[in-house]
Amino acid sequence: MDPKSINIKDFSYELPESRIAKFPLAERDASRLLFYNQGAIDAHPFRALPALLPADTLLVFNNTKVIHARLHFTLPNGKQLEILCLEPLMPAEYQQNFSSRAKVRWKCLVGGNRKWKTGAIEKTIPSPSGEVQLRASRISRIENAFEIEFEWDNPSLAFGELLAAAGIIPLPPYLNRENVPEDEDRYQTVYAKTQGSVAAPTAGLHFTDRVFEDLKQQGASALYVTLHVGAGTFKPVSAEALADHHMHEESIYIDQQTLAVLIGHLQQGKPVIPVGTTSMRLLESLYWHGQAICAGQPSSFIDVQQWAPYEEGIRPSATESFLAIQQAMAAQQQDTLQGYTQLIIAPGYSFRVCNGIITNFHQPQSTLLLLIAALIGKDWKAVYDFALSRDFRFLSYGDSSLLLP
Incomplete structure (x- = not known):
């Protein structure tokens, strides 16, 4: 599929106002988890996540912190x-x-x-x-x-x-309410560290120390990266054809040590699953930065354009791409690589790094929903129908899903 020809109206669904979670639950990890596994769909409590993950999973978290913007x-x-x-x-x-x-x-x-x-x-x-x-x-x-x-x-x-x-703290416009004191804590992940976002990476809001301990017991490991979430994440696709949509740009960072861990997991063939669409955009954007280096376009600054993945060119493996980044950083004596990504992930995209995703439920006609459709194909409709028919809570303070294509 050519993503530029996508009609955004094909990625819509009816979201009643009553299904939008206006406030968080009393306990972060008391939310529900929709589990999609190669076409099969089931419901679990979020605390069941560690047992549902593939063996030796590397979970990649976005540690950005929402500022008082x-x-x-x-x-x-x-x-x-x-x-x-x-x-x-x-x-x-x-x-x-x-x-x-x-x-x-x-x-x-x-x-x-x-x-x-x-x-x-x-x-x-x-x-x-x-x-x-x-x-x-x-x-x-x-x-x-x-x-x-x-x-x-x-x-x-x-x-x-x-x-x-x-x-x-700026709350998402679709919550349509004033801030309350609990938002100060609950609209941040428990691992938020690096200031810069105007929106939380909300897939991470469900994680608690108890869940992290269970993940460790199950053999999963955690890695932290930084992508500062911009207000554009809430922007619906207003153009009829995706070709006319201008994707928002976001700032990303990664250091040598984190890159080395990613390379090690890729070399061993272990699954890499991002927590949230922002972590997924960062990982996939890194691949395209490395691809440009492999193609003879070395750069000390990340600059991934919206349609770069859909253009012709060489396609190194994820390991080769990340090794190229590592070598370029070493040659330029860079401990941290930073830059921007405008990457749009839509049906027709071929995933290079990620083997699934943990994410909340997204707005109709949004680039975030397009990302989900790119990962699991037309089954996105079945997933959202399942969630709506079983009273899952939607959007930032809503429930979660684990999607394994």
Whole structure:
């Protein structure tokens, strides 16, 4: 199948509002698990996951941490305005930006932009060292967003500290509710570490220390990578044909040690199963970065374009691709490789690294649903029909699935 010819209306289903989980369960691992195994579908408690995984599975988790990206300001006329920080522009690297004690710039969405006439706007933030004035200025427009410059009057505080104190966690728009205190903890995975996302890698929200211990007892191992989830993950495909859809870009990182573990599992033929669509996009994007190196296009920066996998070219094995990355990193004395991926995984895609996925249930006509269809084919309909008919909870705070094609 040529993915560019896909009609997104073929990947729709009826999702009643009542089936969207607006709040998390009292216990993370008390959710349900749909188990799809080569066409067979069954229901289990999530805690049964370790026993259902193939032997010697390597689970790959996205350890990104959701930032307090929503900032509320009061305009001089008393009206409210919201700035949603999407990605850093200056410094462009996330951790450098968060640690900056001078002015920074971000690509932002501005809710109520028409109410913001001219000039900078300010917000007073309480901190242990006294009140801080945070100032936001519009610099330029970037498509449907803006370049916003932030500056503050206390250089003892880094921007990441200011954001944590002044902002709130951005919940998915389809929850259609205000934040409650429990979101501060429950809209993060228990292993969240690296700040940068505006949305949680929600497949990981079900995991607890108890589940991790059971995984270890069953012989499964865990590996952590980083992909900062952007707001584009919620963007439905509005174009009728997929060829006209512009896939969102997300920032990814991997270090030498993590890459070596992946190579070892691939060389031994052990299954690699990502926890979530973001982990899957990262793993498959790494393959295409390595493929470009094998094709004579060495680069110290990941830059995977939307349609790269569907173009003609050599197709090394996953092991060969990852070894090429490892050798290039060693030659350039890189401990950590970073960059961006715009990869779209849709029916017609040939998986190079992943042997399945653990994931929640996704919105109709979304690129995430296309990814599921790419993995299990037309059976995605049977999976979603099963989940709907048996009262599974959908979307970010909903139930989980283990899909083995």
